[in-house]
Amino acid sequence: MSLDPQKFRSILSHYPTGVCVITAMTARGEAIGMTVGTFTSVSLDPLLIGFFPDRKSTSWSEIAAAGRFCVNILANDQEWLCRKFATRERDKFAEVVHRLSENGQPILDGAVAWIDCSLYAVHEAGDHYLVLGQVEAMALASERVASPLIFFQGKFGQVASIETPLA
Numbered sequence: 001m002s003l004d005p006q007k008f009r010s011i012l013s014h015y016p017t018g019v020c021v022i023t024a025m026t027a028r029g030e031a032i033g034m035t036v037g038t039f040t041s042v043s044l045d046p047l048l049i050g051f052f053p054d055r056k057s058t059s060w061s062e063i064a065a066a067g068r069f070c071v072n073i074l075a076n077d078q079e080w081l082c083r084k085f086a087t088r089e090r091d092k093f094a095e096v097v098h099r100l101s102e103n104g105q106p107i108l109d110g111a112v113a114w115i116d117c118s119l120y121a122v123h124e125a126g127d128h129y130l131v132l133g134q135v136e137a138m139a140l141a142s143e144r145v146a147s148p149l150i151f152f153q154g155k156f157g158q159v160a161s162i163e164t165p166l167a
């Protein structure tokens with residue numbers, strides 16, 4: 001059996017993810033951020049979330065230094081934000097409307113929800129890190145159910161139906 005990394009990427013691309021932008025404020029007062037598809041909920045006690053930044057990510061090292069960050073769950077009309085925060089552009093916040101949370105982290109306008117976190121733990125995980133954040137504050141942007149952006153097989157999409165409950 002071949003265990004080639006490209007085949008691994010291709011097979012794993014059959015698993016859809018949501019898309020988030022992890023934002024933070026540096027000590028210099030500069031807003032920074034990076035797109036991730038690896039966000040997940042982890043623990044209820046304490047409230048923990050996780051995601052996996054690449055070891056080569058320049059944004060991640062600055063977010064780690066800040067020790068706090070905000071997870072912004074992108075809505076289906078925010079593909080442009082996903083693309084913008086997936087670049088190595090210096091000022092990714094140019095033309096991005098945002099406000100600051102009570103903890104001082106950037107909240108992107110129009111995101112489905114935001115989750116403000118303090119850095120809980122960082123574990124080495126091959127060429128990535130496993131980052132755990134402890135939830136300090138969180139909110140849905142709106143009472144109406146907003147449809148999230150979905151990433152699947154290298155393409156953007158949205159949820160077709162959320163009509164069927166689990167039980």
Ligand SMILES: Cc1cc2nc3c(=O)[nH]c(=O)nc-3n(C[C@H](O)[C@H](O)[C@H](O)COP(=O)(O)O)c2cc1C
Pocket residue numbers: 019033034035036037038039051052053054055056057058059060082083085086087088151
């Ligand atoms: C849909 C999507 C999901 C991504 N998920 C991740 C991820 O989970 N972890 C990661 O390190 N990079 C991920 N990236 C790539 C980063 O967004 C990109 O490499 C990063 O922003 C590079 O900028 P930086 O050097 O400023 O960190 C993703 C990109 C896209 C388009």
